[in-house]
Amino acid sequence: MATMNDVAREAGVSLSTVSYVLSGKRTISEETRLAVQSAIRKLDYSPHSGARALASNRSNVLGLMAPLRADVNVSVIMQFVAAVVTTARTYNQDVLLLTQDDAGGLERVTSQSMVDGLLMMDIEARDPRIPLLAKLRKPAVLIGLPDDPQGLSCVDFDFAGASRTAVRHLVDLNHRSIGFIGSPQASLERHATYADRARKGFTEACEAAGVGSVLRACEASMAALTEALTAVLDDDGAATAVTALVVHNEGLLPLLHEALAGRGLHIPEDISVVVIAPEDVALAAARPWTAVSIPAHDIGRAAVEMVMDRLNSDKPVEVRLIVPTLVQRETSSAR
Amino acid sequence: MATMNDVAREAGVSLSTVSYVLSGKRTISEETRLAVQSAIRKLDYSPHSGARALASNRSNVLGLMAPLRADVNVSVIMQFVAAVVTTARTYNQDVLLLTQDDAGGLERVTSQSMVDGLLMMDIEARDPRIPLLAKLRKPAVLIGLPDDPQGLSCVDFDFAGASRTAVRHLVDLNHRSIGFIGSPQASLERHATYADRARKGFTEACEAAGVGSVLRACEASMAALTEALTAVLDDDGAATAVTALVVHNEGLLPLLHEALAGRGLHIPEDISVVVIAPEDVALAAARPWTAVSIPAHDIGRAAVEMVMDRLNSDKPVEVRLIVPTLVQRETSSAR
DNA sequence: CTGTTAGCGCTTTCAT
DNA sequence: ATGAAAGCGCTAACAG
Numbered sequence: 001m002a003t004m005n006d007v008a009r010e011a012g013v014s015l016s017t018v019s020y021v022l023s024g025k026r027t028i029s030e031e032t033r034l035a036v037q038s039a040i041r042k043l044d045y046s047p048h049s050g051a052r053a054l055a056s057n058r059s060n061v062l063g064l065m066a067p068l069r070a071d072v073n074v075s076v077i078m079q080f081v082a083a084v085v086t087t088a089r090t091y092n093q094d095v096l097l098l099t100q101d102d103a104g105g106l107e108r109v110t111s112q113s114m115v116d117g118l119l120m121m122d123i124e125a126r127d128p129r130i131p132l133l134a135k136l137r138k139p140a141v142l143i144g145l146p147d148d149p150q151g152l153s154c155v156d157f158d159f160a161g162a163s164r165t166a167v168r169h170l171v172d173l174n175h176r177s178i179g180f181i182g183s184p185q186a187s188l189e190r191h192a193t194y195a196d197r198a199r200k201g202f203t204e205a206c207e208a209a210g211v212g213s214v215l216r217a218c219e220a221s222m223a224a225l226t227e228a229l230t231a232v233l234d235d236d237g238a239a240t241a242v243t244a245l246v247v248h249n250e251g252l253l254p255l256l257h258e259a260l261a262g263r264g265l266h267i268p269e270d271i272s273v274v275v276i277a278p279e280d281v282a283l284a285a286a287r288p289w290t291a292v293s294i295p296a297h298d299i300g301r302a303a304v305e306m307v308m309d310r311l312n313s314d315k316p317v318e319v320r321l322i323v324p325t326l327v328q329r330e331t332s333s334a335r
Numbered sequence: 336m337a338t339m340n341d342v343a344r345e346a347g348v349s350l351s352t353v354s355y356v357l358s359g360k361r362t363i364s365e366e367t368r369l370a371v372q373s374a375i376r377k378l379d380y381s382p383h384s385g386a387r388a389l390a391s392n393r394s395n396v397l398g399l400m401a402p403l404r405a406d407v408n409v410s411v412i413m414q415f416v417a418a419v420v421t422t423a424r425t426y427n428q429d430v431l432l433l434t435q436d437d438a439g440g441l442e443r444v445t446s447q448s449m450v451d452g453l454l455m456m457d458i459e460a461r462d463p464r465i466p467l468l469a470k471l472r473k474p475a476v477l478i479g480l481p482d483d484p485q486g487l488s489c490v491d492f493d494f495a496g497a498s499r500t501a502v503r504h505l506v507d508l509n510h511r512s513i514g515f516i517g518s519p520q521a522s523l524e525r526h527a528t529y530a531d532r533a534r535k536g537f538t539e540a541c542e543a544a545g546v547g548s549v550l551r552a553c554e555a556s557m558a559a560l561t562e563a564l565t566a567v568l569d570d571d572g573a574a575t576a577v578t579a580l581v582v583h584n585e586g587l588l589p590l591l592h593e594a595l596a597g598r599g600l601h602i603p604e605d606i607s608v609v610v611i612a613p614e615d616v617a618l619a620a621a622r623p624w625t626a627v628s629i630p631a632h633d634i635g636r637a638a639v640e641m642v643m644d645r646l647n648s649d650k651p652v653e654v655r656l657i658v659p660t661l662v663q664r665e666t667s668s669a670r
Numbered sequence: 671c672t673g674t675t676a677g678c679g680c681t682t683t684c685a686t
Numbered sequence: 687a688t689g690a691a692a693g694c695g696c697t698a699a700c701a702g
Contacts, residue, residue, distance in 0.1 A: 050388030051695035386679035
């Protein structure tokens with residue numbers, strides 16, 4: 001492996017000139033720049049990241065703590081991760097992967113100066129990792145919205161707004177009683193904030209619009225779905241029968257059409273459906289769903305942008321909510 | 336941040352002594368070891384990874400190139416990745432994540448000495464990244480089995496053996512004609528080797544046993560599944576009707592029970608089903624599947640062990656196939 | 671616009 | 687069993 005010294009000798013310039021050509025931190029004459037660049041190519045030089053990290057206090061690596069368990073949301077998680085890695089590369093950063101349960105990893109990678117900043121996914125309402133993160137003196141961004149961010153930047157999809165948007169859409173279509181089928185009970189119990197917020201937004205929007213509402217958590221299985229549908233559609237307490245559903249559970253979508261057909265219900269004639277899901281999941285069905293799409297890619301990108309902003313220009317801490325948009329397709333209609 | 340120098344001063348020993356206490360590369364008296372260790376704790380010292388990498392030519396980081404697209408196999412991929420990260424930590428290594436399409440990333444992270452070794456998932460039969468990898472002078476392990484490993488280590492599940500095991504199980508149960516529902520056509524066209532090998536093993540085993548066989552690729556949708564079932568179960572060319580299925584497609588499992596019920600078929604009375612899938616996926620169904628389980632965790636672990644072996648003790652390159660085992664549950668029975 | 675030089679924090683010979 | 691000192695390859699302050 002060629003070193004910077006080799007390049008300097010080859011180009012007939014000094015070590016520091018090579019360094020400055022690479023960093024662009026001072027003006028270099030066209031002539032020497034070209035000489036250096038050709039020497040770099042000739043020797044197939046590339047900088048040693050360890051040496052650079054040692055001298056500059058920058059590793060050009062971001063730490064990403066991701067939930068790698070087999071969850072309902074695997075596909076969403078993958079999209080986040082892909083977006084983070086891709087965006088990081090545009091900032092010339094690489095991504096070091098930490099698993100959710102390796103709480104000590106946060107401390108380790110920062111104290112060893114392995115990373116310049118940290119991203120943490122799947123934040124719970126009172127996530128115990130937040131105080132840890134807040135102590136470390138590295139920029140960090142939470143992907144999710146905890147009760148108390150403790151001075152950390154956050155970015156997330158506006159799940160409450162997503163539910164509201166879905167409800168308003170259905171109310172505009174004259175539905176007077178709407179069901180909500182959400183994340184599994186386990187997610188609620190962990191206080192995964194997306195689950196809580198989507199429910200809350202739904203309830204509020206229904207109340208505001210004066211329409212009936214029924215909520216159910218649901219596992220990703222046909223049995224659970226059937227049961228949930230029964231509970232929602234046959235709800236005795238409701239003044240009017242439920243004629244529309246908001247579904248916030250990616251795992252159920254492949255099953256939903258069948259399950260409703262099993263009850264003799266056609267979409268959208270008998271029942272309208274709006275899903276809250278990543279775009280590609282909403283489009284994967286034979287009949288694409290009317291959807292408020294979860295822009296996993298945008299969120300991941302925003303998260304990286306936010307750490308990099310704090311890193312490069314110490315912009316202030318911010319809490320950013322990504323605005324939902326609804327795309328109507330053929331699974332919702334007026335009644 | 337405390338440095339090694341600070342620790343040496345605090346402990347009243349020399350810099351190198353601290354280093355040797357940390358590395359264990361020479362014998363240290365109990366007394367000084369304790370002094371150093373307490374100084375380390377007192378100052379909350381941790382070594383600077385960049386400095387260490389510079390001086391030792393080891394980064395303690397493994398590169399993992401993973402497919403982060405929204406594929407049918409997301410859950411399997413996640414399990415691999417989780418296994419790799421977890422196992423890497425037991426070797427005191429961290430994991431740098433590269434995306435599949437970032438072919439230049441392989442070159443970059445090695446030439447910058449960011450990683451000590453590389454793992455590459457989702458290998459295709461003639462994967463163009465293999466010659467690249469083979470050129471880099473770093474230990475590498477392919478997770479998958481290409482036509483020509485070009486001197487690289489490989490580890491994979493024995494998908495052909497998995498199909499054979501499934502077929503033999505069904506043959507033992509007196510089934511005389513077996514259907515195979517496999518990965519989407521797209522996977523075959525990419526020559527994802529797992530898809531090819533599973534099909535090949537199936538065909539061979541059926542021939543060897545003298546039983547009928549019908550194969551179909553299938554997307555993860557109800558429509559595609561229905562069509563595939565029709566093609567397989569109503570196959571005119573077959574001497575005997577298909578009475579059992581081998582399914583190698585995780586995405587179909589939530590739909591399969593419904594789809595068969597739709598044809599008036601009960602499992603296992605009318606039709607036996609054996610799936611090739613990760614254990615947790617096979618168990619997720621209301622009625623757990625008889626399964627040849629894909630031990631994603633074992634494969635990921637083996638991959639890390641293999642790079643670390645090459646790194647620490649330059650063991651020879653090896654090709655390791657993980658042996659399949661079948662667990663009978665209630666979805667297969669004798670006829 | 672360019673060169674010289676002092677570290678960055680660690681590993682590892684060489685000496686004792 | 688321990689210490690002294692020479693790098694590892696780079697960045698950035700200082701000097702011109």
